[in-house]
Amino acid sequence: MKWRFIDLDKTDGFKSAALFESIAKYVGGNVSPETILFWRVMSPVVYLGYHQCVEDEINVDHCRNHNIGIVRRILGGGCGFCDENQILxxxxxxDSGIIPPDIQAAYTKVLGAVVNALYTLGTEGEIEPARNAVYSKGRKISGNAQGRLDGAVLINGSLLMDFDFELMDRVLKNPTKNLYPVAKAREGMITLKDIGVTDIDFAKKALLDGFEKALGITTYEGMLAQNEINTANQLMEKYRSHDWIYRMDIKRAHRKRFSVLPPQ
Known part of the structure:
Protein backbone atom coordinates (compact mmCIF):
# COMPACT_ATOMS: atom_id res chain seq x y z
CA MET A 1 0.00 0.00 0.00
CA LYS A 2 1.41 3.39 -1.02
CA TRP A 3 0.96 6.64 0.87
CA ARG A 4 2.04 10.11 -0.20
CA PHE A 5 4.81 11.80 1.78
CA ILE A 6 5.12 15.59 1.88
CA ASP A 7 7.77 17.52 3.80
CA LEU A 8 6.77 21.19 4.03
CA ASP A 9 9.90 21.97 6.05
CA LYS A 10 9.39 25.38 7.70
CA THR A 11 5.90 26.81 7.42
CA ASP A 12 3.56 29.16 9.23
CA GLY A 13 1.79 27.60 12.21
CA PHE A 14 -1.65 28.77 11.08
CA LYS A 15 -0.98 27.52 7.56
CA SER A 16 0.00 24.08 8.86
CA ALA A 17 -3.35 23.71 10.65
CA ALA A 18 -5.23 24.82 7.56
CA LEU A 19 -3.27 22.38 5.41
CA PHE A 20 -3.80 19.28 7.50
CA GLU A 21 -7.52 20.03 7.71
CA SER A 22 -7.65 20.58 3.96
CA ILE A 23 -5.76 17.37 3.19
CA ALA A 24 -8.02 15.43 5.55
CA LYS A 25 -11.13 16.62 3.72
CA TYR A 26 -9.78 15.34 0.41
CA VAL A 27 -8.41 12.10 1.83
CA GLY A 28 -11.76 11.39 3.48
CA GLY A 29 -13.53 12.17 0.21
CA ASN A 30 -11.31 9.75 -1.73
CA VAL A 31 -9.85 12.61 -3.76
CA SER A 32 -6.35 12.75 -2.25
CA PRO A 33 -4.09 9.85 -1.30
CA GLU A 34 -3.48 8.96 2.32
CA THR A 35 -0.64 11.16 3.48
CA ILE A 36 2.25 11.49 5.90
CA LEU A 37 2.94 15.21 6.36
CA PHE A 38 6.08 16.65 8.01
CA TRP A 39 6.72 20.29 8.87
CA ARG A 40 8.47 22.65 11.24
CA VAL A 41 7.11 26.00 12.36
CA MET A 42 8.81 29.15 11.11
CA SER A 43 8.35 30.88 14.45
CA PRO A 44 7.13 29.71 17.88
CA VAL A 45 3.45 28.85 18.26
CA VAL A 46 1.14 27.21 20.75
CA TYR A 47 -1.14 24.55 19.26
CA LEU A 48 -4.32 24.55 21.35
CA GLY A 49 -6.62 21.54 21.61
CA TYR A 50 -10.08 21.95 20.09
CA HIS A 51 -11.90 21.81 23.43
CA GLN A 52 -9.51 23.97 25.46
CA CYS A 53 -9.93 27.55 26.66
CA VAL A 54 -7.10 29.97 25.90
CA GLU A 55 -7.55 31.61 29.30
CA ASP A 56 -6.88 28.34 31.12
CA GLU A 57 -3.76 27.32 29.22
CA ILE A 58 -1.81 30.24 27.80
CA ASN A 59 -0.16 33.44 29.00
CA VAL A 60 -1.67 35.53 26.23
CA ASP A 61 0.16 38.77 27.04
CA HIS A 62 3.53 37.06 26.73
CA CYS A 63 2.51 35.55 23.40
CA ARG A 64 1.28 38.88 22.12
CA ASN A 65 4.42 40.73 23.24
CA HIS A 66 6.75 38.17 21.68
CA ASN A 67 4.85 37.42 18.47
CA ILE A 68 3.99 33.84 19.44
CA GLY A 69 0.96 32.56 17.58
CA ILE A 70 -1.98 30.73 19.15
CA VAL A 71 -3.34 28.08 16.78
CA ARG A 72 -6.52 26.24 17.71
CA ARG A 73 -6.45 22.93 15.88
CA ILE A 74 -9.39 20.75 14.88
CA LEU A 75 -7.98 17.90 16.97
CA GLY A 76 -8.57 17.26 20.65
CA GLY A 77 -5.90 16.78 23.28
CA GLY A 78 -3.83 19.27 25.20
CA CYS A 79 -1.90 22.33 24.13
CA GLY A 80 1.72 22.18 23.09
CA PHE A 81 4.41 24.79 22.60
CA CYS A 82 6.29 24.31 19.32
CA ASP A 83 9.35 25.93 17.79
CA GLU A 84 11.57 25.21 14.80
CA ASN A 85 13.52 22.56 16.74
CA GLN A 86 10.72 20.02 16.50
CA ILE A 87 9.74 17.71 13.68
CA LEU A 88 5.95 17.90 13.50
CA ASP A 95 -11.20 6.21 8.69
CA SER A 96 -12.08 2.94 6.95
CA GLY A 97 -8.44 2.17 6.24
CA ILE A 98 -5.51 0.65 8.13
CA ILE A 99 -5.71 2.96 11.16
CA PRO A 100 -7.96 1.24 13.73
CA PRO A 101 -11.28 2.88 14.65
CA ASP A 102 -10.56 2.50 18.37
CA ILE A 103 -8.81 5.63 19.67
CA GLN A 104 -6.16 3.90 21.76
CA ALA A 105 -5.53 1.23 19.14
CA ALA A 106 -5.03 3.99 16.57
CA TYR A 107 -2.48 5.72 18.79
CA THR A 108 -0.66 2.44 19.38
CA LYS A 109 -0.38 1.71 15.67
CA VAL A 110 0.65 5.17 14.53
CA LEU A 111 2.96 6.01 17.43
CA GLY A 112 4.82 2.82 16.70
CA ALA A 113 6.44 5.00 14.03
CA VAL A 114 8.04 7.19 16.69
CA VAL A 115 9.18 4.16 18.68
CA ASN A 116 10.72 2.69 15.53
CA ALA A 117 12.48 5.97 14.78
CA LEU A 118 13.93 6.24 18.27
CA TYR A 119 15.32 2.72 17.99
CA THR A 120 16.99 3.63 14.69
CA LEU A 121 18.39 6.78 16.30
CA GLY A 122 19.96 4.74 19.07
CA THR A 123 17.59 5.06 21.99
CA GLU A 124 14.50 3.44 23.44
CA GLY A 125 10.90 4.50 23.07
CA GLU A 126 7.72 3.56 24.88
CA ILE A 127 4.13 4.57 24.19
CA GLU A 128 2.35 6.06 27.21
CA PRO A 129 -1.38 5.47 26.51
CA ALA A 130 -2.64 7.62 29.38
CA ARG A 131 -0.90 10.69 27.93
CA ASN A 132 -1.04 9.88 24.20
CA ALA A 133 2.71 10.34 24.20
CA VAL A 134 6.00 8.58 23.56
CA TYR A 135 8.62 8.49 26.28
CA SER A 136 12.33 7.74 26.12
CA LYS A 137 14.34 6.94 29.23
CA GLY A 138 11.28 7.84 31.31
CA ARG A 139 10.90 11.33 29.80
CA LYS A 140 8.52 12.65 27.16
CA ILE A 141 9.90 13.11 23.65
CA SER A 142 6.71 13.13 21.58
CA GLY A 143 3.25 14.56 22.29
CA ASN A 144 0.28 13.64 20.10
CA ALA A 145 -3.37 14.36 19.30
CA GLN A 146 -6.08 12.65 17.28
CA GLY A 147 -9.27 13.53 15.46
CA ARG A 148 -11.70 12.25 12.84
CA LEU A 149 -13.07 14.51 10.15
CA ASP A 150 -15.18 13.97 7.02
CA GLY A 151 -14.18 10.34 6.55
CA ALA A 152 -10.55 10.79 7.55
CA VAL A 153 -8.56 10.12 10.71
CA LEU A 154 -5.68 12.38 11.71
CA ILE A 155 -2.99 11.70 14.28
CA ASN A 156 -0.61 14.60 14.75
CA GLY A 157 2.51 14.68 16.83
CA SER A 158 5.98 16.00 17.46
CA LEU A 159 9.49 14.66 17.80
CA LEU A 160 11.77 16.91 19.82
CA MET A 161 15.16 17.63 18.27
CA ASP A 162 15.90 20.40 20.78
CA PHE A 163 13.66 22.62 22.89
CA ASP A 164 13.43 26.07 24.47
CA PHE A 165 12.19 25.02 27.89
CA GLU A 166 12.49 28.50 29.39
CA LEU A 167 10.25 30.01 26.73
CA MET A 168 7.67 27.26 27.16
CA ASP A 169 7.62 27.92 30.90
CA ARG A 170 6.73 31.54 30.18
CA VAL A 171 4.13 30.77 27.51
CA LEU A 172 2.13 27.97 29.13
CA LYS A 173 0.36 28.42 32.45
CA ASN A 174 0.96 24.80 33.42
CA PRO A 175 3.91 23.47 31.41
CA THR A 176 4.11 20.20 33.38
CA LYS A 177 0.41 19.38 32.96
CA ASN A 178 0.85 16.51 30.49
CA LEU A 179 4.00 15.04 32.04
CA TYR A 180 4.79 12.59 34.77
CA PRO A 181 4.81 14.47 38.13
CA VAL A 182 7.85 16.78 37.99
CA ALA A 183 8.71 20.21 39.36
CA LYS A 184 9.86 21.59 36.00
CA ALA A 185 9.17 20.56 32.42
CA ARG A 186 12.88 20.11 31.75
CA GLU A 187 12.91 17.27 34.25
CA GLY A 188 10.11 15.44 32.46
CA MET A 189 11.14 15.90 28.83
CA ILE A 190 14.04 14.71 26.70
CA THR A 191 15.25 15.71 23.23
CA LEU A 192 17.19 13.97 20.50
CA LYS A 193 20.01 16.43 21.19
CA ASP A 194 20.17 15.04 24.74
CA ILE A 195 20.96 11.61 23.32
CA GLY A 196 23.46 12.89 20.77
CA VAL A 197 21.33 13.22 17.61
CA THR A 198 21.60 16.63 15.93
CA ASP A 199 21.16 15.84 12.22
CA ILE A 200 17.55 16.71 11.43
CA ASP A 201 17.59 15.03 8.02
CA PHE A 202 18.76 11.80 9.64
CA ALA A 203 15.95 12.09 12.20
CA LYS A 204 13.35 12.77 9.49
CA LYS A 205 14.44 9.72 7.52
CA ALA A 206 14.28 7.56 10.65
CA LEU A 207 10.77 8.84 11.36
CA LEU A 208 9.54 8.27 7.82
CA ASP A 209 11.02 4.77 7.82
CA GLY A 210 9.32 4.29 11.18
CA PHE A 211 5.94 5.14 9.65
CA GLU A 212 6.46 2.72 6.79
CA LYS A 213 7.27 -0.09 9.22
CA ALA A 214 4.51 0.73 11.74
CA LEU A 215 1.77 1.08 9.13
CA GLY A 216 3.02 -1.56 6.70
CA ILE A 217 3.17 0.92 3.83
CA THR A 218 5.58 2.35 1.31
CA THR A 219 5.75 6.09 0.66
CA TYR A 220 6.54 8.26 -2.32
CA GLU A 221 7.46 11.94 -2.34
CA GLY A 222 4.46 13.92 -3.43
CA MET A 223 3.23 17.48 -3.64
CA LEU A 224 0.19 19.35 -2.45
CA ALA A 225 -2.60 19.36 -5.01
CA GLN A 226 -3.98 22.70 -6.11
CA ASN A 227 -7.39 21.97 -4.56
CA GLU A 228 -5.69 21.25 -1.21
CA ILE A 229 -3.81 24.56 -1.42
CA ASN A 230 -6.94 26.50 -2.39
CA THR A 231 -8.98 25.03 0.46
CA ALA A 232 -6.17 25.67 2.94
CA ASN A 233 -6.00 29.30 1.82
CA GLN A 234 -9.73 29.62 2.44
CA LEU A 235 -9.38 28.01 5.88
CA MET A 236 -6.66 30.47 6.89
CA GLU A 237 -9.28 33.12 7.56
CA LYS A 238 -10.87 30.81 10.14
CA TYR A 239 -7.64 29.86 11.85
CA ARG A 240 -6.50 33.47 12.24
CA SER A 241 -9.88 34.73 13.44
CA HIS A 242 -10.52 35.78 17.03
CA ASP A 243 -13.80 33.83 17.08
CA TRP A 244 -12.03 30.56 16.22
CA ILE A 245 -9.02 31.01 18.50
CA TYR A 246 -11.21 31.99 21.47
CA ARG A 247 -14.27 29.88 20.56
CA MET A 248 -14.30 27.90 23.81
CA ASP A 249 -13.65 30.98 25.94
CA ILE A 250 -16.54 32.71 24.19
CA LYS A 251 -18.82 29.71 24.73
CA ARG A 252 -17.94 29.59 28.41
CA ALA A 253 -18.56 33.30 28.86
CA HIS A 254 -21.89 32.92 27.06
CA ARG A 255 -22.94 30.06 29.37
CA LYS A 256 -22.03 32.07 32.45
CA ARG A 257 -23.89 35.10 31.19
CA PHE A 258 -27.12 33.25 30.53
CA SER A 259 -27.00 30.72 33.34
CA VAL A 260 -30.08 30.67 35.52
CA LEU A 261 -29.42 31.85 39.03
CA PRO A 262 -30.78 29.63 41.80
CA PRO A 263 -33.77 30.99 43.73
CA GLN A 264 -32.88 33.16 46.70
Whole structure:
Protein backbone atom coordinates (compact mmCIF):
# COMPACT_ATOMS: atom_id res chain seq x y z
CA MET A 1 0.00 0.00 0.00
CA LYS A 2 1.41 3.39 -1.02
CA TRP A 3 0.96 6.64 0.87
CA ARG A 4 2.04 10.11 -0.20
CA PHE A 5 4.81 11.80 1.78
CA ILE A 6 5.12 15.59 1.88
CA ASP A 7 7.77 17.52 3.80
CA LEU A 8 6.77 21.19 4.03
CA ASP A 9 9.90 21.97 6.05
CA LYS A 10 9.39 25.38 7.70
CA THR A 11 5.90 26.81 7.42
CA ASP A 12 3.56 29.16 9.23
CA GLY A 13 1.79 27.60 12.21
CA PHE A 14 -1.65 28.77 11.08
CA LYS A 15 -0.98 27.52 7.56
CA SER A 16 0.00 24.08 8.86
CA ALA A 17 -3.35 23.71 10.65
CA ALA A 18 -5.23 24.82 7.56
CA LEU A 19 -3.27 22.38 5.41
CA PHE A 20 -3.80 19.28 7.50
CA GLU A 21 -7.52 20.03 7.71
CA SER A 22 -7.65 20.58 3.96
CA ILE A 23 -5.76 17.37 3.19
CA ALA A 24 -8.02 15.43 5.55
CA LYS A 25 -11.13 16.62 3.72
CA TYR A 26 -9.78 15.34 0.41
CA VAL A 27 -8.41 12.10 1.83
CA GLY A 28 -11.76 11.39 3.48
CA GLY A 29 -13.53 12.17 0.21
CA ASN A 30 -11.31 9.75 -1.73
CA VAL A 31 -9.85 12.61 -3.76
CA SER A 32 -6.35 12.75 -2.25
CA PRO A 33 -4.09 9.85 -1.30
CA GLU A 34 -3.48 8.96 2.32
CA THR A 35 -0.64 11.16 3.48
CA ILE A 36 2.25 11.49 5.90
CA LEU A 37 2.94 15.21 6.36
CA PHE A 38 6.08 16.65 8.01
CA TRP A 39 6.72 20.29 8.87
CA ARG A 40 8.47 22.65 11.24
CA VAL A 41 7.11 26.00 12.36
CA MET A 42 8.81 29.15 11.11
CA SER A 43 8.35 30.88 14.45
CA PRO A 44 7.13 29.71 17.88
CA VAL A 45 3.45 28.85 18.26
CA VAL A 46 1.14 27.21 20.75
CA TYR A 47 -1.14 24.55 19.26
CA LEU A 48 -4.32 24.55 21.35
CA GLY A 49 -6.62 21.54 21.61
CA TYR A 50 -10.08 21.95 20.09
CA HIS A 51 -11.90 21.81 23.43
CA GLN A 52 -9.51 23.97 25.46
CA CYS A 53 -9.93 27.55 26.66
CA VAL A 54 -7.10 29.97 25.90
CA GLU A 55 -7.55 31.61 29.30
CA ASP A 56 -6.88 28.34 31.12
CA GLU A 57 -3.76 27.32 29.22
CA ILE A 58 -1.81 30.24 27.80
CA ASN A 59 -0.16 33.44 29.00
CA VAL A 60 -1.67 35.53 26.23
CA ASP A 61 0.16 38.77 27.04
CA HIS A 62 3.53 37.06 26.73
CA CYS A 63 2.51 35.55 23.40
CA ARG A 64 1.28 38.88 22.12
CA ASN A 65 4.42 40.73 23.24
CA HIS A 66 6.75 38.17 21.68
CA ASN A 67 4.85 37.42 18.47
CA ILE A 68 3.99 33.84 19.44
CA GLY A 69 0.96 32.56 17.58
CA ILE A 70 -1.98 30.73 19.15
CA VAL A 71 -3.34 28.08 16.78
CA ARG A 72 -6.52 26.24 17.71
CA ARG A 73 -6.45 22.93 15.88
CA ILE A 74 -9.39 20.75 14.88
CA LEU A 75 -7.98 17.90 16.97
CA GLY A 76 -8.57 17.26 20.65
CA GLY A 77 -5.90 16.78 23.28
CA GLY A 78 -3.83 19.27 25.20
CA CYS A 79 -1.90 22.33 24.13
CA GLY A 80 1.72 22.18 23.09
CA PHE A 81 4.41 24.79 22.60
CA CYS A 82 6.29 24.31 19.32
CA ASP A 83 9.35 25.93 17.79
CA GLU A 84 11.57 25.21 14.80
CA ASN A 85 13.52 22.56 16.74
CA GLN A 86 10.72 20.02 16.50
CA ILE A 87 9.74 17.71 13.68
CA LEU A 88 5.95 17.90 13.50
CA UNK A 89 3.92 15.30 11.68
CA UNK A 90 0.38 14.50 10.62
CA UNK A 91 -0.66 10.97 9.68
CA UNK A 92 -3.81 11.38 7.59
CA UNK A 93 -5.64 8.22 6.56
CA UNK A 94 -9.12 7.07 5.65
CA ASP A 95 -11.20 6.21 8.69
CA SER A 96 -12.08 2.94 6.95
CA GLY A 97 -8.44 2.17 6.24
CA ILE A 98 -5.51 0.65 8.13
CA ILE A 99 -5.71 2.96 11.16
CA PRO A 100 -7.96 1.24 13.73
CA PRO A 101 -11.28 2.88 14.65
CA ASP A 102 -10.56 2.50 18.37
CA ILE A 103 -8.81 5.63 19.67
CA GLN A 104 -6.16 3.90 21.76
CA ALA A 105 -5.53 1.23 19.14
CA ALA A 106 -5.03 3.99 16.57
CA TYR A 107 -2.48 5.72 18.79
CA THR A 108 -0.66 2.44 19.38
CA LYS A 109 -0.38 1.71 15.67
CA VAL A 110 0.65 5.17 14.53
CA LEU A 111 2.96 6.01 17.43
CA GLY A 112 4.82 2.82 16.70
CA ALA A 113 6.44 5.00 14.03
CA VAL A 114 8.04 7.19 16.69
CA VAL A 115 9.18 4.16 18.68
CA ASN A 116 10.72 2.69 15.53
CA ALA A 117 12.48 5.97 14.78
CA LEU A 118 13.93 6.24 18.27
CA TYR A 119 15.32 2.72 17.99
CA THR A 120 16.99 3.63 14.69
CA LEU A 121 18.39 6.78 16.30
CA GLY A 122 19.96 4.74 19.07
CA THR A 123 17.59 5.06 21.99
CA GLU A 124 14.50 3.44 23.44
CA GLY A 125 10.90 4.50 23.07
CA GLU A 126 7.72 3.56 24.88
CA ILE A 127 4.13 4.57 24.19
CA GLU A 128 2.35 6.06 27.21
CA PRO A 129 -1.38 5.47 26.51
CA ALA A 130 -2.64 7.62 29.38
CA ARG A 131 -0.90 10.69 27.93
CA ASN A 132 -1.04 9.88 24.20
CA ALA A 133 2.71 10.34 24.20
CA VAL A 134 6.00 8.58 23.56
CA TYR A 135 8.62 8.49 26.28
CA SER A 136 12.33 7.74 26.12
CA LYS A 137 14.34 6.94 29.23
CA GLY A 138 11.28 7.84 31.31
CA ARG A 139 10.90 11.33 29.80
CA LYS A 140 8.52 12.65 27.16
CA ILE A 141 9.90 13.11 23.65
CA SER A 142 6.71 13.13 21.58
CA GLY A 143 3.25 14.56 22.29
CA ASN A 144 0.28 13.64 20.10
CA ALA A 145 -3.37 14.36 19.30
CA GLN A 146 -6.08 12.65 17.28
CA GLY A 147 -9.27 13.53 15.46
CA ARG A 148 -11.70 12.25 12.84
CA LEU A 149 -13.07 14.51 10.15
CA ASP A 150 -15.18 13.97 7.02
CA GLY A 151 -14.18 10.34 6.55
CA ALA A 152 -10.55 10.79 7.55
CA VAL A 153 -8.56 10.12 10.71
CA LEU A 154 -5.68 12.38 11.71
CA ILE A 155 -2.99 11.70 14.28
CA ASN A 156 -0.61 14.60 14.75
CA GLY A 157 2.51 14.68 16.83
CA SER A 158 5.98 16.00 17.46
CA LEU A 159 9.49 14.66 17.80
CA LEU A 160 11.77 16.91 19.82
CA MET A 161 15.16 17.63 18.27
CA ASP A 162 15.90 20.40 20.78
CA PHE A 163 13.66 22.62 22.89
CA ASP A 164 13.43 26.07 24.47
CA PHE A 165 12.19 25.02 27.89
CA GLU A 166 12.49 28.50 29.39
CA LEU A 167 10.25 30.01 26.73
CA MET A 168 7.67 27.26 27.16
CA ASP A 169 7.62 27.92 30.90
CA ARG A 170 6.73 31.54 30.18
CA VAL A 171 4.13 30.77 27.51
CA LEU A 172 2.13 27.97 29.13
CA LYS A 173 0.36 28.42 32.45
CA ASN A 174 0.96 24.80 33.42
CA PRO A 175 3.91 23.47 31.41
CA THR A 176 4.11 20.20 33.38
CA LYS A 177 0.41 19.38 32.96
CA ASN A 178 0.85 16.51 30.49
CA LEU A 179 4.00 15.04 32.04
CA TYR A 180 4.79 12.59 34.77
CA PRO A 181 4.81 14.47 38.13
CA VAL A 182 7.85 16.78 37.99
CA ALA A 183 8.71 20.21 39.36
CA LYS A 184 9.86 21.59 36.00
CA ALA A 185 9.17 20.56 32.42
CA ARG A 186 12.88 20.11 31.75
CA GLU A 187 12.91 17.27 34.25
CA GLY A 188 10.11 15.44 32.46
CA MET A 189 11.14 15.90 28.83
CA ILE A 190 14.04 14.71 26.70
CA THR A 191 15.25 15.71 23.23
CA LEU A 192 17.19 13.97 20.50
CA LYS A 193 20.01 16.43 21.19
CA ASP A 194 20.17 15.04 24.74
CA ILE A 195 20.96 11.61 23.32
CA GLY A 196 23.46 12.89 20.77
CA VAL A 197 21.33 13.22 17.61
CA THR A 198 21.60 16.63 15.93
CA ASP A 199 21.16 15.84 12.22
CA ILE A 200 17.55 16.71 11.43
CA ASP A 201 17.59 15.03 8.02
CA PHE A 202 18.76 11.80 9.64
CA ALA A 203 15.95 12.09 12.20
CA LYS A 204 13.35 12.77 9.49
CA LYS A 205 14.44 9.72 7.52
CA ALA A 206 14.28 7.56 10.65
CA LEU A 207 10.77 8.84 11.36
CA LEU A 208 9.54 8.27 7.82
CA ASP A 209 11.02 4.77 7.82
CA GLY A 210 9.32 4.29 11.18
CA PHE A 211 5.94 5.14 9.65
CA GLU A 212 6.46 2.72 6.79
CA LYS A 213 7.27 -0.09 9.22
CA ALA A 214 4.51 0.73 11.74
CA LEU A 215 1.77 1.08 9.13
CA GLY A 216 3.02 -1.56 6.70
CA ILE A 217 3.17 0.92 3.83
CA THR A 218 5.58 2.35 1.31
CA THR A 219 5.75 6.09 0.66
CA TYR A 220 6.54 8.26 -2.32
CA GLU A 221 7.46 11.94 -2.34
CA GLY A 222 4.46 13.92 -3.43
CA MET A 223 3.23 17.48 -3.64
CA LEU A 224 0.19 19.35 -2.45
CA ALA A 225 -2.60 19.36 -5.01
CA GLN A 226 -3.98 22.70 -6.11
CA ASN A 227 -7.39 21.97 -4.56
CA GLU A 228 -5.69 21.25 -1.21
CA ILE A 229 -3.81 24.56 -1.42
CA ASN A 230 -6.94 26.50 -2.39
CA THR A 231 -8.98 25.03 0.46
CA ALA A 232 -6.17 25.67 2.94
CA ASN A 233 -6.00 29.30 1.82
CA GLN A 234 -9.73 29.62 2.44
CA LEU A 235 -9.38 28.01 5.88
CA MET A 236 -6.66 30.47 6.89
CA GLU A 237 -9.28 33.12 7.56
CA LYS A 238 -10.87 30.81 10.14
CA TYR A 239 -7.64 29.86 11.85
CA ARG A 240 -6.50 33.47 12.24
CA SER A 241 -9.88 34.73 13.44
CA HIS A 242 -10.52 35.78 17.03
CA ASP A 243 -13.80 33.83 17.08
CA TRP A 244 -12.03 30.56 16.22
CA ILE A 245 -9.02 31.01 18.50
CA TYR A 246 -11.21 31.99 21.47
CA ARG A 247 -14.27 29.88 20.56
CA MET A 248 -14.30 27.90 23.81
CA ASP A 249 -13.65 30.98 25.94
CA ILE A 250 -16.54 32.71 24.19
CA LYS A 251 -18.82 29.71 24.73
CA ARG A 252 -17.94 29.59 28.41
CA ALA A 253 -18.56 33.30 28.86
CA HIS A 254 -21.89 32.92 27.06
CA ARG A 255 -22.94 30.06 29.37
CA LYS A 256 -22.03 32.07 32.45
CA ARG A 257 -23.89 35.10 31.19
CA PHE A 258 -27.12 33.25 30.53
CA SER A 259 -27.00 30.72 33.34
CA VAL A 260 -30.08 30.67 35.52
CA LEU A 261 -29.42 31.85 39.03
CA PRO A 262 -30.78 29.63 41.80
CA PRO A 263 -33.77 30.99 43.73
CA GLN A 264 -32.88 33.16 46.70
Missing amino acids: FSCIGK
